[in-house]
Amino acid sequence: MVDIQLTYNCNNNCISCILPEIVYNQYRVDTLTIKAEMRKNNSDIVCISGGEPTAHPEFLDLFEYAFKHNKESEIKVLTNGRTLSDFSFVKKIKEVVERYSNRFIFEVPFYGPEKNHDRITRAKNSFKQTFKGVKNLEKVGLPYKIRVIVEKKNHEKIPELAERIREELNPYKITFIAARYTGKGYKNFDKVGVKYEESVKNVEKAVDMLRDKKDLVELFHYPLCILDKEYRKFGRQGVTKQQGGITFLEKCEKCSIKKDCSGIWESYLEKFGGEEFEPF
Numbered sequence: 001m002v003d004i005q006l007t008y009n010c011n012n013n014c015i016s017c018i019l020p021e022i023v024y025n026q027y028r029v030d031t032l033t034i035k036a037e038m039r040k041n042n043s044d045i046v047c048i049s050g051g052e053p054t055a056h057p058e059f060l061d062l063f064e065y066a067f068k069h070n071k072e073s074e075i076k077v078l079t080n081g082r083t084l085s086d087f088s089f090v091k092k093i094k095e096v097v098e099r100y101s102n103r104f105i106f107e108v109p110f111y112g113p114e115k116n117h118d119r120i121t122r123a124k125n126s127f128k129q130t131f132k133g134v135k136n137l138e139k140v141g142l143p144y145k146i147r148v149i150v151e152k153k154n155h156e157k158i159p160e161l162a163e164r165i166r167e168e169l170n171p172y173k174i175t176f177i178a179a180r181y182t183g184k185g186y187k188n189f190d191k192v193g194v195k196y197e198e199s200v201k202n203v204e205k206a207v208d209m210l211r212d213k214k215d216l217v218e219l220f221h222y223p224l225c226i227l228d229k230e231y232r233k234f235g236r237q238g239v240t241k242q243q244g245g246i247t248f249l250e251k252c253e254k255c256s257i258k259k260d261c262s263g264i265w266e267s268y269l270e271k272f273g274g275e276e277f278e279p280f
């Protein structure tokens, strides 16, 4: 997978964003460089991200360029989904997607129900806009995956969010992701950091809430030894394992299920240590 960041600007201001303040709010408008990056790879997945990629003034042009020059690749867009609340914008995206035969997916974060989400994004009405955005995707038949980043401010609300997803949305996948403490997440660690032993029961409860959608559930960055046995089958290694920031402890070497385990965020171990993890 290749990750192409179109811009560092964003209309959210998430307290746990993995980007540091230093790059935040800097536009990246050098479209020639972006297009060169899009042309030079032969990757299975071209991931268009940011900041918020749709905040780039030439997003639609760059989006189509990715399809045109990567005919064999899956095109993935990581967006906070707020701009998708504009139905005319979604229709334009649909027109591009229909011109090509690539596999395609949006990945959209939900942090919690309504105000809980807005408290983390620090952007008023962001939940409402993101919710409307994914409903617009459903209207035109574009697939999306929901990403739920689990942290201190939302873990108790995750089951409530899961219920809402079960009742009202039809995503392609629902991925719960243990927060990584880099960028603003590192700076704001006191506000966002939570131990697995404190949050994991709420994540397992959320999986239960999803009942008839359980086959859509994935757990990213949940080391298998912190999950109850019946939830280990949802654990995934994810693409981040190849991209760095993940490690194992010395005691993991004797663990019989290490090859299926996601490993542990290095940033997590720096803050909380590794006492919770026990080899099988």
Ligand code: SF4
Residues within 6 Å of the ligand: 223, 224, 225, 226, 248, 249, 251, 252, 255, 256, 257, 258, 261, 262, 263, 264, 277, 278, 279, 280
């Ligand atoms: S002991 Fe290490 S390898 Fe085994 S499940 Fe836990 S984190 Fe993964």
